[in-house]
Every structure is written in C-alpha cells, then in structure tokens.
Amino acid sequence: MTVAVFFGCAFIAFGPAFSLFVFTIARDPLRVIILIAGAFFWLLSLLLSSLVWFISIKASNSQDLRLQRDLLIFGVFFSVLLQEVFRFAYYRLLRKATEGLAAISDEDTSAISVRQMAYVAGLGFGIMSGAFSMINVLSDSLGPGTVGIFGDSQYYFITAALMTLALTLLHTFWGVLFFEGCEKSRWWVIAAVVSLHLLVAGLVMFPLDAAGELHITRASHYCFTFIHTARVI
Amino acid sequence: MMRMKNSSRVAGVAVIVSKTGLADNFSPHTTCPNQNTGVYSENYGPDLANCNVTVWNPFGNGLSYEDFAFPVFALKDENQTQVIRKCYEDHNQRVNGSAPKYPLCAMQLFSHMHAVTDTVTCMRRTDLQNRFSINPEVLCDPLSDFNVWTSTRPLNNSAKGHAADESVVIAATRLDGRSFFWEQAPAAEGTVSGIVTLLAAIQALYPVTQEAPPTRNIFFSFFQGEAFDYIGSSKMVYDMKRNDFVIDLDNVHSMLEIGQVGLHSGRSLWMHSDPISRQNKSVDTEVLEMMDRMRSAAAGLKLTVDHPSVSQPLPPSSFQRFLRERQIPGLVLTDHNTSFINRYYESMYDDAENLNVTYPPGLTPDEQLVYETDAAKSLAEVATLVARSLYVQAGGNESNLNNITADPKTVAQLLYGFVIQKNNSWFRSLLPPEVTKKGVNSILSSGPPQFYIGLGPRVHGPAHSVTRFVQYILANLTGSVTNLTESQCQNPSELSTENKDLFSYFWVSGPASVNSTSEPFCVRASVRLSKAVSPAFELLEYGSRNYSTWTESRWKSIRARIFLVASRELEMLTLGVGVAVLLLSLLVTYFISSKAELLFSSARETPTTTY
Numbered sequence A: 001m002t003v004a005v006f007f008g009c010a011f012i013a014f015g016p017a018f019s020l021f022v023f024t025i026a027r028d029p030l031r032v033i034i035l036i037a038g039a040f041f042w043l044l045s046l047l048l049s050s051l052v053w054f055i056s057i058k059a060s061n062s063q064d065l066r067l068q069r070d071l072l073i074f075g076v077f078f079s080v081l082l083q084e085v086f087r088f089a090y091y092r093l094l095r096k097a098t099e100g101l102a103a104i105s106d107e108d109t110s111a112i113s114v115r116q117m118a119y120v121a122g123l124g125f126g127i128m129s130g131a132f133s134m135i136n137v138l139s140d141s142l143g144p145g146t147v148g149i150f151g152d153s154q155y156y157f158i159t160a161a162l163m164t165l166a167l168t169l170l171h172t173f174w175g176v177l178f179f180e181g182c183e184k185s186r187w188w189v190i191a192a193v194v195s196l197h198l199l200v201a202g203l204v205m206f207p208l209d210a211a212g213e214l215h216i217t218r219a220s221h222y223c224f225t226f227i228h229t230a231r232v233i
Numbered sequence B: 001m002m003r004m005k006n007s008s009r010v011a012g013v014a015v016i017v018s019k020t021g022l023a024d025n026f027s028p029h030t031t032c033p034n035q036n037t038g039v040y041s042e043n044y045g046p047d048l049a050n051c052n053v054t055v056w057n058p059f060g061n062g063l064s065y066e067d068f069a070f071p072v073f074a075l076k077d078e079n080q081t082q083v084i085r086k087c088y089e090d091h092n093q094r095v096n097g098s099a100p101k102y103p104l105c106a107m108q109l110f111s112h113m114h115a116v117t118d119t120v121t122c123m124r125r126t127d128l129q130n131r132f133s134i135n136p137e138v139l140c141d142p143l144s145d146f147n148v149w150t151s152t153r154p155l156n157n158s159a160k161g162h163a164a165d166e167s168v169v170i171a172a173t174r175l176d177g178r179s180f181f182w183e184q185a186p187a188a189e190g191t192v193s194g195i196v197t198l199l200a201a202i203q204a205l206y207p208v209t210q211e212a213p214p215t216r217n218i219f220f221s222f223f224q225g226e227a228f229d230y231i232g233s234s235k236m237v238y239d240m241k242r243n244d245f246v247i248d249l250d251n252v253h254s255m256l257e258i259g260q261v262g263l264h265s266g267r268s269l270w271m272h273s274d275p276i277s278r279q280n281k282s283v284d285t286e287v288l289e290m291m292d293r294m295r296s297a298a299a300g301l302k303l304t305v306d307h308p309s310v311s312q313p314l315p316p317s318s319f320q321r322f323l324r325e326r327q328i329p330g331l332v333l334t335d336h337n338t339s340f341i342n343r344y345y346e347s348m349y350d351d352a353e354n355l356n357v358t359y360p361p362g363l364t365p366d367e368q369l370v371y372e373t374d375a376a377k378s379l380a381e382v383a384t385l386v387a388r389s390l391y392v393q394a395g396g397n398e399s400n401l402n403n404i405t406a407d408p409k410t411v412a413q414l415l416y417g418f419v420i421q422k423n424n425s426w427f428r429s430l431l432p433p434e435v436t437k438k439g440v441n442s443i444l445s446s447g448p449p450q451f452y453i454g455l456g457p458r459v460h461g462p463a464h465s466v467t468r469f470v471q472y473i474l475a476n477l478t479g480s481v482t483n484l485t486e487s488q489c490q491n492p493s494e495l496s497t498e499n500k501d502l503f504s505y506f507w508v509s510g511p512a513s514v515n516s517t518s519e520p521f522c523v524r525a526s527v528r529l530s531k532a533v534s535p536a537f538e539l540l541e542y543g544s545r546n547y548s549t550w551t552e553s554r555w556k557s558i559r560a561r562i563f564l565v566a567s568r569e570l571e572m573l574t575l576g577v578g579v580a581v582l583l584l585s586l587l588v589t590y591f592i593s594s595k596a597e598l599l600f601s602s603a604r605e606t607p608t609t610t611y
Helices: A003-025 A029-059 A065-104 A114-141 A156-184 A187-205 A211-232 B002-006 B078-091 B119-132 B188-211 B231-241 B281-299 B319-325 B365-370 B374-393 B398-403 B408-420 B425-430 B433-437 B465-478 B486-490 B568-594
Strands: B013-016 B072-075 B104-113 B140-142 B144-151 B168-174 B217-223 B252-258 B269-272 B330-334 B480-482 B504-508 B521-525 B528-533 B551-553 B555-565
Touching (some): A003 A029, A065 A114, A065 A156, A065 A187, A114 A156, A156 A187, A156 B568, B072 B078, B078 B104, B078 B555, B119 B140, B119 B551, B144 B231, B144 B465, B168 B374, B188 B252, B188 B374, B188 B398, B188 B408, B188 B465, B217 B231, B231 B319, B252 B319, B252 B374, B269 B281, B281 B330, B319 B330, B365 B408, B365 B425, B374 B398, B374 B408, B408 B465, B425 B465, B486 B521
Parallel strands (some): B013 B072, B168 B217
Antiparallel strands (some): B140 B551, B144 B217, B480 B521, B504 B521
C-alpha cells in the first residue's frame, strides 16, 4: 500500500525475531555463527526442493492446470520433508562440532549447550523462512495500491505478515523439539514435529476465504507447540 | 474540460474515445488559426487581422492551446476501457446514496514532462546543459520534419539562389494536422483532401508537361508543420530570401494553394485572394486573370468556382507567408466561402467518416483499395480542375487541356491509403524493401496514418511516415524506371548517364503478387525533401514573434495503471500494530532474557538438599 504498510508489516513479521536476535544472540559470536549457518541450511533445502519442483514442472504439460496445481502441492510437501531432513543434518553437524568446541574452550565442557544450539538453529531456520516468504510481499506493499482488484481480500498484507511471524516462531520451537527428540532418541517427538510442519504447510495451501479463519488455525498450533516446548525445557 | 482545469480536485483525466454519441461539432483549435503568424497584422490590413471580418473556425474552443496542469489520456482500446469501467462499478459506485467504502479503485497516470513554462525557458535550459554538462540532458526539441517538393522541369539542386531564366508557378498544400492529443491527427478533410488533390493533379499534369511543356516551370510543394504557425512554409520563404534554396522569390510568378477541398460536393469551390495586395494594379490584373483561367477550366467539368463576394482576407494558408515577403499574385482554393465547412477542424474526429469515405460492406482490403467512392470521384474532379488551371497558368496551350484528367482510380487508392489503411499493397509496392519488411515499429503499421509533424530525424529516425509516403508516391507518379542495381541506385554519381543534381534515386520494392515476391528496382525522379524547421531556432530567437517557436517536451515513460487503494485508517492501523508488536517483543524478550536464570532454573539446581 504505502510506506506505512511497509513498515507496519515489516515490524509485525520480523519484530519478535529481531528482538530475540538482539537480546539473546547478538552478544555471543558463536550463537551468531550457528544462526547464520542454520539459515544457510534452510536455504540449501529450499534450493534443492525448488530444483526438484522446477524439473517436474518443465517435464510436465504446461497447459494442464490441474496437473500444475498438484505438482505445486507435491512440491510444497517435498520441501517440508527436505527442510526436516536438513534440520537433522544440521543436528548431526552440530553434534560433531560440540567435541571440537569443547576442545578449544577454557572449561571442560563446550561453551554452548545442545539446547541453546537447538534454539539458535531453529531461530535461524525461522528467520530465513520468514524472509523468503515476506520480502516479496513487502516490496509490493511499497506501491500505492493494495490487494483486491481481482477479488482477493484487502487484508492480505497484514495476514501475510502475521503468518510470517508465526512461521518464524514455529520454526524456533520445532528446532528445540527436534534436537531434543534426537538427543533423547524419542522418535515420536520427531514424528510429531514433522507431521505438524506438514499440517501447517497443508493448511496454507488450501485456499481459505476468511483471513480470520486461517489465523485461528495458526494460533492453535502455535499454542500447542509453545506448551510442548515449555514442557521439554 | 475547462471546469476540470479550474477545479482543485482533479488530478488527471482519462478520455474514452468512442464513435457513438459524437457531438455535432468539435474543434479544439482556436477560432482564428495561426492569427499571429499570418500576413495580416497592424502593418498589413489591420482591419482584416485577427478574424475581424470572417471567423474561420467558428466551432473552435481553443482547448489545444490551454495549459492543463494534469495529464489527459485518451483511451482507445475497448478492452482496457471495459476493465476500468468494471473496476469502477465494482468498487466506486454509490450504494443507496451513501459514499462508497474502501478499498476504492484508483488510477495512476504517468506522464512526467521534462520541459516547463514555455519554449524560451526550456531551450535556455537545454543550451545551458549542452554547454556545461558532460552528459547534456535535452529538455525539449523543436518540431521539425521535411517539406516535399518537385517540379515539372527538374531544377538543379546544387545551384542555390536565383535560378536564371526560371519563372515558376507554385502549387502548394499542407502535409500536416493536429488534434488535442499527441500524435493523433487523422486530418482527413483538413489535410488529406489537399494532399490527394495535388498528388492526382501532378499525375494528371505530368505526361502533358513532358510532351508539350508550358512556358513556365510548375513547382509543387507540400509544406509540413503548417498547423503550428507555418513551420514549413516559413522555412522555405526564409531560405528563398537568403538564397539558400533552388529558386528565390524573384523566380516566383504566381501561386495556387489547395486548402480544404473535400466537402464541396454539390456546392461550388471558392477562390480566395488577398485584397491588400490586389490594391497593386499589376497584382490585381494577374489575380483576375488567374480566376478567369480557373473558371474556364471548370466550365468543362461538373464544378463551379467562384470568388467570395465580400472583401475578406485569405483563410489560414501557406500563401500568407509568401505574401509577408513579396506581393505575389495567388489564389487559395477551398470548399468554404466564409467559415470552414469542416466541423471537426484539427480534431481527432476529422477522419474518413467526416470526409464521407465509406465503402460498401463485404469488400476485401484489396477491393476497397481500388473502389471508387463518391468522395474519390469528387476529389478527382477538383484535381482535374487544379491541373488544368496550373497548365494554363504556366503558359501551356489550351488545346492540350482535354488530355489533362485526373485518374479516379489513383485518387481512390490515395484516399484509401491516407484515411483508412496505410498498410496496403499499393503503398507497399512504392516503398523501399527495408520499410516493408520491418517489424512492428515500421511506418507501415495498421490503420490510417497520423499527420502530426513530430520531432524529425534526430529523435525519431528518418522522415515522418506521411512525408515518406508523399515522397515515394511522387517518385512513382512522376519518376521513370531505370536499370540500375541497388548499389548504383545508392551512388548514382559514379555513372555518367545519371545526374544527381537534377534527380533523386529511389530503390523501391515493386508490386508483389500472390505467387511471387516483389522485384525491387530503381526509380529516378526529381522529388526532393527540404528541411522544415522554424527559422527561429536557426536564429536562436526562441521568443520570436515572426516565426513559429513550437517545441515538444521530452519524457521518459507514459503509462497508466489501475489498482485498489486502502483507507488511511487501515494503513495507520497496520503501522500501529507493527510498532506495537515490535515494542512488545523487545520488552518481553529483554525482560525474559535478563531474568533468564531465575525463570529457567533448570534441573541442575533442583534442591535435593541432604542435610
């Protein structure tokens, strides 16, 4: 819409992530490195999954709209699975790194615990995922117009920003849960995280008319995950 | 439009151009066209100046000369207009008398112009840029293009100034038009009628002038830029004065100009003359003789020509610029006695319908090309009259007059090409191969040609499309086919048999038939172009009162878009929510992280004290 909407949506989408970064991560260089590396891992997973989708699109009939839509849904689910695979890969990498970190630190143990690494890795995933889903929308919101000339809702920008906010925080919590599940070998936790991620992605794919409806579903999953995380911690 | 100009709430206007509901008359030009650059002023016929005697364009509302502070766009595409209408109906209409609710449909018009105020200001700024800046940014360009001229006896183009032993009768007409919108000027009655008449007259005259040449040379000239204070004719007169042209004013014997002649059907044609110059006895005698010759030439045709009974000035015409320098005997031939018959003078509605050029339904384009409409037949009559009068005026023998007849088929083809469709098979055969083969941006795009003068070679490529058409049509009608190859055609001076001073050489496509492609060949004709830019820009007098000082501003992009606009409250709400979320998250995070040890006392500190 205008600059006001641009800043409003930017603050909504990235406000908590920014404040988390400023107060918990920025002081410690090790955490910053883990954050950036986590973001990079998410980016890699997106690259690979988009490559798969792109090849499938090019190989298929471009006129068949239904097939294209189905391929898109397949692409999204494949991307979710790939993100979780990369989250696992990052966990393995960080586990290997703790021994090295313990060796170079002054004390006996490593300067950063697995739980803290899980939180930082999850936040890294979340920030990158949020950026990718929001930057396009933000740049369009700078112009004078708003969404709606083809019949869509005019609350699209706010909804997208709130969705990005939720996605960022969800990724953080899933990171913590996932690493905890891998540590304690509780496979049902990992399965729950993956299935939740799939469920959320699936909800986004279904065209929901009222922005509010989408919101409530998001909020419920958010609460559930938060409670579970608190229990784990 | 004037109400919108004075209102402070109008940010732009989009005009939907449609054929239905056309007003009875509409002319955005002034009531007295070119009144400051004609011949009548305080020094010359003051009681005739400023249309005191006859208002030439009574329907004129002067809209083209108003300064609008907002963009005005013309929407011609029906699909786009439909989209805009739909957006308005869906979002902006009042429901039960209450104001429409946000989001509302809005339109943004981009047409940033680099030039401001007037020509003097923007040319001064351009000159400063050219002198002091490394990357000079030009703000505006003078309107310029080319006049087209030819003659029955070839004139040596390299010999400038007075041509010895040449007495010339000038036959002239204008090449351009304009309307309220940029580059929209169908100018059918205002300009095309004159062009077609003169071209057909040239074609009718040419064979006879080769067999039985008249005493004097006949010089045909098509002046570009006449709508903008006589750019072309003032430049030619200026060149003649400075001995920079093939002939000069001493060579000119008399002049006949063709004005608007398209709407005369059934009525008579009128010969206008200048009463002030006729106070001179010799000029008066010559003018009376010219009128007699015209009347006798018309006697054999189904036309009547007459002189207006009231002593009135000349209508706006290029002849006035010649009169400013020298009192030459001359006539202006029009279809109107006092005011214009054309009710859409210099507007975008002066098109084929205004000229009564209509075809019966069911004809293919090629059939329409050669179909002789009534308008074509009547213009052919006028062309015959013009050709015969010119022949006699130039001293030709009256016994040859019956051989001079304009061909209605040529007139029909010309009319079709100039008011209906310029991309037709005949035009394609006349033009060079690189023009006919080009893509979308060539001068042979679909639809009728537009007669706005444009900015000339430096900005827009070679000459304007209409100038090129007239040049190549003249080459076709008066030229001769040669055996030269393409490279010889480009450089004819290498051959001893060809004379580049007397002739121009054109490499044209040739007619294409269904089975085969066209075979290009070289045409030799004595058709030339002469620069038509106002002398004010050569003299650097940007505020000149004697010459045209019209310029056109430069711009970067002209486009429009429609979208929905949200209410201010929603935008502020979004910003407020964003700021609130940011502040809240900063507070919460700071609070939690500073009290982290207290809140997240982990299992390490479980008090299992053993006392």
